[in-house]
Amino acid sequence: MVDVAFGSVPTPLGDVLAAVTPDGVVATVFQDSDAARRRLLGRLGVPGVDDPARTAHALDELAAYFAGELREFTVPIDWRLMSTMQRRVLGALYETVPYGRVTTYGDLAGSSGSGVPARAIGSIMGSNPVPIIVPCHRVVAGNGLGGFSGGDGVDSKRWLLTLEGYLPPTLDWEL
The missing domain is CATH 1.10.10.10 (Winged helix-like DNA-binding domain superfamily/Winged helix DNA-binding domain)
Known part of the structure; x- marks a missing residue:
């Protein structure tokens, strides 16, 4: 069974939420909230897990991007929510x-x-x-x-x- 781990990073545009499956980042949301997490879990139809190691790469890259230090993301993307x-x-x-x-x-x-x-x-x-x-x-x-x-x-x-x-x-x- 696939699951999703959540993490967020503070940015000048708010706390950006990253949802990460074992395949990669499946979603990012500009404002982290319990409601946003519930909506994503509902769309994915999978359980949420606490897995800071899984979200670390995405959060590090998002933080570096917002600090003006990253120009190209290397974190894998999970394209499953897209037609x-x-x-x-x-x-x-x-x-x-x-x-x-x-x-x-x-x-x-x-x-x-x-x-x-x-x-x-x-x-x-x-x-x-x-x-x-x-x-x-x-x-x-x-x-x-x-x-x-x-x-x-x-x-x-x-x-x-x-x-x-x-x-x-x-x-x-x-x-």
Whole structure:
């Protein structure tokens, strides 16, 4: 039987929760809470376990990313919460859009070979179960940042893109 271990790391955007199965990170959530953990357990249909050793690599990498010290995640990803289409689009994003770069919804629609229109790419980004590690914040609209369903919405997207150097810091920006 598969199970999931939880851990969280404090970040400027809140305590980021990582859910890790024996296969890898299956989900990240911007705000750790008992409700978020229960929702994930319900979606996965597996028990939760206390296994700090399993979550350590993911939490170390998330902490390093938010400290501005990590540019590429190496932690394995468990893609099981994604449909075939989500995996195709999010997999293309994960493999082709590096730290500090962005792509547009339309360009990702084309490069993923999914046949999905740009508007639907936005829905796939909004349902990404592994934000930050699978960097949906790096997908922008042709005329601006576009939307973002994680954390505090577009403000969180702006913060992540500033951390990565894509956007210039504002006067009140802090790491």
